[in-house]
Amino acid sequence: MTAVRPALRDLPSRLRLHRLLPVLSVAVAVGAVAAAVAGAPLPLTDWWILAVFAAFIAVGEVNRIVLPGGRETAPMSLAAGYALAMTYEVGDEHQVAFGAGVVIAATSVGMLAGAVPALLRRSPVRADDLAARFLSVAVVALLFRHLEVWNGEPLLTLQDDWLNYRWVTAVSMVLVSGIALLVQAFCVALAIASRDHRPFWRSLADEVRQGAGLGAALAASGTLIALAERPMGIVALPVFLVPLVLTQFAIRRFAGVRETYGQTIRALSRLTEIGGYTRRDHPARVAALSVAMGRDLGMSDRDTLDLEYAALLHDIGQVALREPIPGGATMMAAPADQDRIARDGAGIVRQTGVLDHVAVILESQAKPYRQVRELGEDLPLASRIIKVANAYDDLIGEARARRARKHASAIERIHLGLGYEYDPRVVEALIRVLDRRAAVVDGG
Amino acid sequence: MTQAPAQRPTWSRGVQLYVCAVAVVAVVAVVISIVKPPHSWERDQWVAFGVLLALGLVSVAVREPDVGSKVTFSFLSIIVISSVVLTGPAGSAIIGGLSMALERGRRPLIARLFNASMFALQGLVGGLVYVGLQGPIAEDVKTISGAGELLLRVGVPLIIADVAQMLVNAVLLAGVVRLSTGMPFRRFITQIVSSSGPAYIGYGVIGFLLIVLWLPADVGPFSAVLILAPLYVARWAFVQFGEEQRAHERTLSALVTAVETKDPNAAGHSGRIATLAEWMARPLSMGAQDVQSLRYAAMLHDVGKVGVPTRILRRPRELTSADLEALTHHSALGVVLVREIDFLRGSLDGIRHHHERWDGLGYPDGLVGDEIPLVSRVIAVADAFDALTTDRAERPAATPMEALRQVEQRRGRQFDPQVVAALGTVLERHEWPVTTFDEETLERMRGYLDHDDPVAWERVWTPPQQSPLDVGPTEVDPLPRRAPAAGAPVGIPTETPVGEQVRAP
Numbered sequence: 001m002t003a004v005r006p007a008l009r010d011l012p013s014r015l016r017l018h019r020l021l022p023v024l025s026v027a028v029a030v031g032a033v034a035a036a037v038a039g040a041p042l043p044l045t046d047w048w049i050l051a052v053f054a055a056f057i058a059v060g061e062v063n064r065i066v067l068p069g070g071r072e073t074a075p076m077s078l079a080a081g082y083a084l085a086m087t088y089e090v091g092d093e094h095q096v097a098f099g100a101g102v103v104i105a106a107t108s109v110g111m112l113a114g115a116v117p118a119l120l121r122r123s124p125v126r127a128d129d130l131a132a133r134f135l136s137v138a139v140v141a142l143l144f145r146h147l148e149v150w151n152g153e154p155l156l157t158l159q160d161d162w163l164n165y166r167w168v169t170a171v172s173m174v175l176v177s178g179i180a181l182l183v184q185a186f187c188v189a190l191a192i193a194s195r196d197h198r199p200f201w202r203s204l205a206d207e208v209r210q211g212a213g214l215g216a217a218l219a220a221s222g223t224l225i226a227l228a229e230r231p232m233g234i235v236a237l238p239v240f241l242v243p244l245v246l247t248q249f250a251i252r253r254f255a256g257v258r259e260t261y262g263q264t265i266r267a268l269s270r271l272t273e274i275g276g277y278t279r280r281d282h283p284a285r286v287a288a289l290s291v292a293m294g295r296d297l298g299m300s301d302r303d304t305l306d307l308e309y310a311a312l313l314h315d316i317g318q319v320a321l322r323e324p325i326p327g328g329a330t331m332m333a334a335p336a337d338q339d340r341i342a343r344d345g346a347g348i349v350r351q352t353g354v355l356d357h358v359a360v361i362l363e364s365q366a367k368p369y370r371q372v373r374e375l376g377e378d379l380p381l382a383s384r385i386i387k388v389a390n391a392y393d394d395l396i397g398e399a400r401a402r403r404a405r406k407h408a409s410a411i412e413r414i415h416l417g418l419g420y421e422y423d424p425r426v427v428e429a430l431i432r433v434l435d436r437r438a439a440v441v442d443g444g
Numbered sequence: 445m446t447q448a449p450a451q452r453p454t455w456s457r458g459v460q461l462y463v464c465a466v467a468v469v470a471v472v473a474v475v476i477s478i479v480k481p482p483h484s485w486e487r488d489q490w491v492a493f494g495v496l497l498a499l500g501l502v503s504v505a506v507r508e509p510d511v512g513s514k515v516t517f518s519f520l521s522i523i524v525i526s527s528v529v530l531t532g533p534a535g536s537a538i539i540g541g542l543s544m545a546l547e548r549g550r551r552p553l554i555a556r557l558f559n560a561s562m563f564a565l566q567g568l569v570g571g572l573v574y575v576g577l578q579g580p581i582a583e584d585v586k587t588i589s590g591a592g593e594l595l596l597r598v599g600v601p602l603i604i605a606d607v608a609q610m611l612v613n614a615v616l617l618a619g620v621v622r623l624s625t626g627m628p629f630r631r632f633i634t635q636i637v638s639s640s641g642p643a644y645i646g647y648g649v650i651g652f653l654l655i656v657l658w659l660p661a662d663v664g665p666f667s668a669v670l671i672l673a674p675l676y677v678a679r680w681a682f683v684q685f686g687e688e689q690r691a692h693e694r695t696l697s698a699l700v701t702a703v704e705t706k707d708p709n710a711a712g713h714s715g716r717i718a719t720l721a722e723w724m725a726r727p728l729s730m731g732a733q734d735v736q737s738l739r740y741a742a743m744l745h746d747v748g749k750v751g752v753p754t755r756i757l758r759r760p761r762e763l764t765s766a767d768l769e770a771l772t773h774h775s776a777l778g779v780v781l782v783r784e785i786d787f788l789r790g791s792l793d794g795i796r797h798h799h800e801r802w803d804g805l806g807y808p809d810g811l812v813g814d815e816i817p818l819v820s821r822v823i824a825v826a827d828a829f830d831a832l833t834t835d836r837a838e839r840p841a842a843t844p845m846e847a848l849r850q851v852e853q854r855r856g857r858q859f860d861p862q863v864v865a866a867l868g869t870v871l872e873r874h875e876w877p878v879t880t881f882d883e884e885t886l887e888r889m890r891g892y893l894d895h896d897d898p899v900a901w902e903r904v905w906t907p908p909q910q911s912p913l914d915v916g917p918t919e920v921d922p923l924p925r926r927a928p929a930a931g932a933p934v935g936i937p938t939e940t941p942v943g944e945q946v947r948a949p
Contacts, residue, residue, distance in 0.1 A: 231660035
């Protein structure tokens with residue numbers, strides 16, 4: 001892995017892009033409303049159509065789902081938004097008269113209305129995710145209704161030329177939706193890079209890979225609705241959302257079991273705490289620190305999950321010890337003992353038969369970094385991260401007071417083992433993560 | 445799923461004859477419907493036929509093994525019901541039959557023949573029902589427009605045809621199952637209709653959407669891609685769900701493993717009593733949800749032992765009464781450990797109270813009789829029974845009958861009589877293997893105190909006051925009685941301080 005130049009890497013964070021996205025969305029929405037007001041008055045049927053779409057977008061927003069991995073999305077809202085943006089003929093002989101401005105204005109009304117229940121419950125609304133969804137609908141509306149692709153005509157009216165080849169229209173709709181989904185992934189990746197200090201390309205790759213399945217379902221659903229509106233009228237909207245509802249249900253179940261799995265791992269991680277082997281919340285703290293470092297070093301989501309589980313379970317080998325190590329600090333134990341704990345832990349984890357990746361990480365967690373340099377051994381990055389995070393947490397102890405001094409001396413001790421015990425690149429990541437935490441504490 | 449019997453039937457002679465008869469009926473019916481088609485086929489219909497047949501073959505080829513997530517899709521069923529309208533009854537029958545006949549993999553010839561005939565007949569019967577209800581076919585659908593008209597003239601006949609297909613499926617399968625396992629015809633049909641009925645309605649609805657897009661919306665074969673994409677993603681998510689759930693189950697058992705690493709003398713105990721408790725749930729007529737909670741509670745009932753110092757677990761006979769009291773904390777500690785796992789919420793009480801006694805002299809809360817959750821009462825009995833039937837250095841394992849007798853002696857005092865009765869019922873039906881160890885292991889175990897052993901009970905726990913009913917076991921007690929503890933043991937703290945208390949200095 002090559003080191004990205006820090007200045008470029010930190011650009012999204014320094015520009016605070018995750019704060020900028022909502023601002024950009026509001027600007028787009030205001031512009032759209034202005035354009036809609038300035039445009040020609042709409043027939044009553046169009047108002048009805050817009051109202052139904054806005055209502056379904058709102059319902060879709062209320063029924064947001066959390067994807068495995070913690071990201072939030074609203075499939076029904078997006079599919080309805082895309083369909084509205086590509087709506088042309090609704091029922092026999094009625095062509096809608098509105099342009100992209102009206103579509104975007106209606107979408108913003110629907111999305112804001114959908115956010116109201118969450119706001120009333122005082123649960124946080126993720127403004128950057130919402131903004132990314134809104135912008136992607138705006139992209140569909142602009143591309144489909146106004147981009148002149150052939151003979152000065154946009155795709156919207158080109159449909160009339162392709163009446164005998166409706167499938168061409170269908171393909172064009174899928175393509176436009178695909179582009180909009182990429183734009184959305186781009187926005188979300190920027191927001192993540194900015195908020196979590198992850199390398200941008202890594203976030204984008206994760207976003208695209210994880211969003212591919214649901215994205216395909218979304219693009220297909222928006223297209224289905226837009227195409228079925230001609231024979232069926234507005235009823236097409238609820239009826240053709242049915243396959244997507246099923247998809248959403250399945251994904252929700254998947255995310256649910258992933259969540260439960262996480263809870264079980266956390267319970268496992270507390271075995272050592274309750275057994276009196278480790279200090280309170282030690283595994284949870286090491287996990288939080290490790291994940292932040294892994295993100296900083298550009299690990300993929302899949303690898304970060306393994307890292308998190310391994311960090312939570314890194315001390316589980318101690319359960320087999322007869323007497324606890326003082327204070328539970330493995331860092332202070334003799335190297336041979338550390339290694340044995342690591343192997344015992346890996347053994348316990350391996351018995352599950354499903355956490356082999358985690359077991360591999362655990363096995364190497366006590367090995368010093370010099371084995372990479374001198375023996376050419378391949379220590380997993382996750383193991384090196386856990387080693388450093390664990391050492392830091394052991395060194396800083398439970399001291400609330402004199403935290404700054406403890407911190408300084410902990411970093412100093414880790415620096416003493418640099419290159420020999422610890423991977424310098426990982427230690428740099430630790431320092432970056434801790435600096436950011438300090439900045440948050442000082443700033444707020 | 446519905447197209448093949450869940451349990452692989454034995455292909456007895458009767459079954460073979462039955463399958464051949466079904467196949468002959470299917471072939472004859474299909475041939476008649478081809479020779480005398482109700483409509484003449486036009487070019488579009490041939491295109492639809494080709495595309496749907498290809499899709500059918502693909503859907504059968506990519507079918508993944510059932511992952512036990514309860515929700516499975518049969519893409520082929522969607523294709524068969526759609527082709528009723530897109531190609532007519534004969535086309536539907538051929539698509540269904542050929543797809544199953546050319547299925548990839550090594551299915552026995554006779555199973556292949558049966559599946560193919562069954563799908564052909566489903567397509568044909570569904571098609572005839574649809575045509576009989578005046579449902580329009582192929583180009584005729586294009587003349588209809590408007591949601592109401594489409595629903596009434598295409599949707600309703602299609603759903604009825606769909607139900608007919610489900611009945612054909614159920615009846616033909618019930619025949620095979622009746623012949624091979626002797627399961628009553630009617631019971632199997634009710635079972636299959638209630639389990640896959642909703643799914644079939646779903647196939648009908650999806651098929652309707654596909655037809656609307658294909659014909660009235662004029663998108664043609666590309667509609668299939670658009671409709672099936674979200675469904676394919678849904679199925680992918682269900683498969684992921686199933687895998688993740690299985691992984692989760694395995695990880696949960698790691699919690700148990702962790703305890704066994706610490707207390708090797710109890711290895712296998714949790715798994716055994718989980719099985720026994722699940723058996724006992726049946727005569728106690730517990731609901732499915734409760735059985736689930738019971739199973740998890742039984743698996744994890746001793747998980748709190750990780751909070752008890754290892755020396756106490758391994759050599760309790762040398763210990764002071766204060767040490768032994770620490771052992772009694774394990775039921776409350778177990779709850780502290782797993783209370784943040786949402787799906788175990790129903791099992792928490794079961795874990796906390798599994799050492800309560802029917803007469804109220806147990807720990808940690810001294811609950812009496814019905815106050816004790818049923819789950820805990822079941823675990824208490826299973827726990828003691830397994831302890832008695834396990835070899836220990838000081839005594840050999842009791843036979844199941846002997847152990848049952850010992851448990852029965854304590855009914856009404858330590859155990860709920862109803863639950864003890866359930867244990868008796870279970871032992872009549874199931875073989876219970878006694879847990880034995882070789883000499884060497886037994887020697888290593890010397891000095892171990894099994895806290896679940898009802899005989900050891902009095903050593904581990906002195907109730908705040910002696911019950912008038914409580915007469916300690918006499919003839920089987922090999923243990924020296926311990927001197928009464930100085931002062932009654934205090935209640936066990938349950939909230940956060942527990943973690944604090946047992947932590948190493």
